């Protein structure tokens with residue numbers, strides 16, 4: 001996809017700009033396979049793409065960018081691939097967050113990331129704390145995230161509040177459920193993009209994406225860049241959102 005720099009600039013302007021873009025980064029394996037490279041090479045290039053896209057989100061003035069980096073289902077992959085992905089993540093948090101933080105990026109994580117390796121959990125917590133006062137763009141990384149587990153967890157927390165006599169079941173509203181999700185302080189995504197031509201949500205932000213505009217692009221994630229993000233943001237501006245109204 002080729003987009004002019006004027007398009008890139010224009011995409012960041014106007015009221016129809018999404019406040020929150022969420023991305024299912026898909027196609028690393030196919031990118032590598034088509035080059036006869038090991039899957040890790042695709043994930044490595046995918047991490048570079050993630051960095052470029054975060055910089056793009058900052059340039060476009062997006063408030064929130066959520067990246068689906070590791071799902072609760074990804075544990076089913078071969079152990080060495082899981083270990084490679086954790087290694088890339090560790091490197092990203094250790095070395096790349098610094099530069100992003102200097103550009104005003106705040107890090108948040110959604111998902112049961114406490115179950116990752118203890119050193120990685122420590123690095124993540126330190127990066128979250130260190131960037132907590134940044135206000136330009138919030139990078140939300142979904143790690144050990146699954147929407148069904150997130151909703152079940154919210155139900156469990158509400159049930160515990162009922163059991164403790166703190167909540168009347170009759171008072172349970174969508175807002176009450178939302179307050180128990182990992183995304184309690186994050187606005188819902190306006191635009192959800194999936195790369196690589198697959199048209200599935202794969203257990204990503206099922207509750208939060210209720211009114212998101214969905215965009216499926218054929219580009220494999222390692223080839224996705226700043227201009228592709230800008231093009232998606234521009235295409236979003238042309239969509240009419242009615243939120244169930246007329």
Ligand code: FPP
Nearest residue numbers: 025026027028029030046047050069089092
């Ligand atoms: C999907 O490609 C990609 C993943 C499961 C992992 C995404 C992770 C990264 C891009 C690296 C870490 C991210 C950050 C934010 C540092 P796939 O392997 O499912 O591709 P395929 O469908 O072509 O096999």
